[in-house]
Amino acid sequence: MKNIIVDVKNMSVWFGDFVAVRNVSFNVASGEIFGFLGANGAGKTTTIRVLCGLLNASSGVVIIDNIRAVPGQEYKIKKKVGYMSQRFTLYDDLSVQENFDFMAALHQLDNDVYVLRRQKLMDFIGFDSDLRTLVKNLPGGIKQQVALCAALLHNPKIIFLDEPTAGVSPQARYKFWQLIQELAKDGKTVFVTTHYMDEAENCHRIALMRAGEIVAVDSPAELKRKTFGDTLFRLLPKVPKPMWPIPDVIDIWQPYGAAYHLKFRDGVNVARQLRGLKRDWEIAQIPPSLEDVFVRLVEGKNR
Ligand SMILES: Nc1ncnc2c1ncn2[C@@H]1O[C@H](COP(=O)(O)OP(=O)(O)OP(=O)(O)O)[C@@H](O)[C@H]1O
Ligand SMILES: [Mg+2]
Numbered sequence: 385m386k387n388i389i390v391d392v393k394n395m396s397v398w399f400g401d402f403v404a405v406r407n408v409s410f411n412v413a414s415g416e417i418f419g420f421l422g423a424n425g426a427g428k429t430t431t432i433r434v435l436c437g438l439l440n441a442s443s444g445v446v447i448i449d450n451i452r453a454v455p456g457q458e459y460k461i462k463k464k465v466g467y468m469s470q471r472f473t474l475y476d477d478l479s480v481q482e483n484f485d486f487m488a489a490l491h492q493l494d495n496d497v498y499v500l501r502r503q504k505l506m507d508f509i510g511f512d513s514d515l516r517t518l519v520k521n522l523p524g525g526i527k528q529q530v531a532l533c534a535a536l537l538h539n540p541k542i543i544f545l546d547e548p549t550a551g552v553s554p555q556a557r558y559k560f561w562q563l564i565q566e567l568a569k570d571g572k573t574v575f576v577t578t579h580y581m582d583e584a585e586n587c588h589r590i591a592l593m594r595a596g597e598i599v600a601v602d603s604p605a606e607l608k609r610k611t612f613g614d615t616l617f618r619l620l621p622k623v624p625k626p627m628w629p630i631p632d633v634i635d636i637w638q639p640y641g642a643a644y645h646l647k648f649r650d651g652v653n654v655a656r657q658l659r660g661l662k663r664d665w666e667i668a669q670i671p672p673s674l675e676d677v678f679v680r681l682v683e684g685k686n687r
Contacts, residue, residue: 395444422593437461466535470546473531481515505533525556626664
């Protein structure tokens with residue numbers, strides 16, 4: 385039996401009469417890399433804020449490492465979780481060290497513990513600049529790594545990363561995900577949001593959010609299999625004005641560069657349709673990507 389460290393049942397969050405998160409249920413196992421995907425405004429950050437003890441759910445049950453998230457328990461929860469927020473990570477006008485000092489004070493860490501821990505984290509990311517460097521003078525990718533360390537300073541069991549790689553270079557994104565994987569190997573639970581589908585492939589499981597609701601939770605491989613099976617095709621036109629598939633048979637028709645991804649509706653005679661399309665299109669059956677899954681389940685095109 386896996387050790388469930390985040391357990392959410394029928395959670396809703398509303399602001400006035402606007403429902404930002406609607407009746408979501410999911411759990412996260414200890415040591416898991418759990419991804420949260422969804423369009424802008426889907427409710428990812430709102431959910432994270434509840435799980436970090438920063439916002440109370442309007443209804444439902446949230447349990448973080450055996451502690452129920454209810455008013456009065458915020459302090460206990462904050463000891464267990466680290467949070468790298470989407471908009472604010474570090475004070476730009478303070479040095480790296482001053483930012484860490486500040487975090488250490490917030491968490492009331494003993495000085496000896498703090499200094500050791502900071503050194504360990506600096507080694508973890510391979511930080512080789514001076515700790516007196518102002519944060520605003522760090523390259524974007526390094527700043528995000530330092531922010532990760534700041535969120536890990538009090539050695540939380542669970543770390544929440546809200547779009548930690550937004551706007552950083554591909555190289556820096558790759559490095560950041562290596563760090564995430566090391567953390568998980570070390571037994572930390574990582575809860576991460578991203579808009580990059582290539583990053584999401586690294587998650588053990590993913591929750592897909594759409595307009596405040598969770599529409600699917602599964603591993604990347606299972607999401608692809610359950611959403612598409614072996615029914616996805618790539619069509620590249622062979623002629624300038626190809627004959628289009630008739631709308632009646634189409635479930636998904638999504639442009640990818642010069643080509644299209646096509647999924648037929650259930651019950652359609654696929655072999656027959658393909659025979660008809662072969663004259664004007666080069667057709668190949670393809671394995672679905674997470675992007676295909678996202679388009680189908682979250683963006684909800686052709687539904
Ligand atoms: N304090 C608040 N008061 C009113 N509405 C809010 C508040 N916080 C969030 N919302 C609304 O709740 C919805 C969900 O917002 P949230 O920030 O959780 O989305 P998100 O999935 O994190 O989006 P993004 O990908 O843009 O970060 C949005 O419509 C947002 O405007
Ligand atoms: Mg957000």
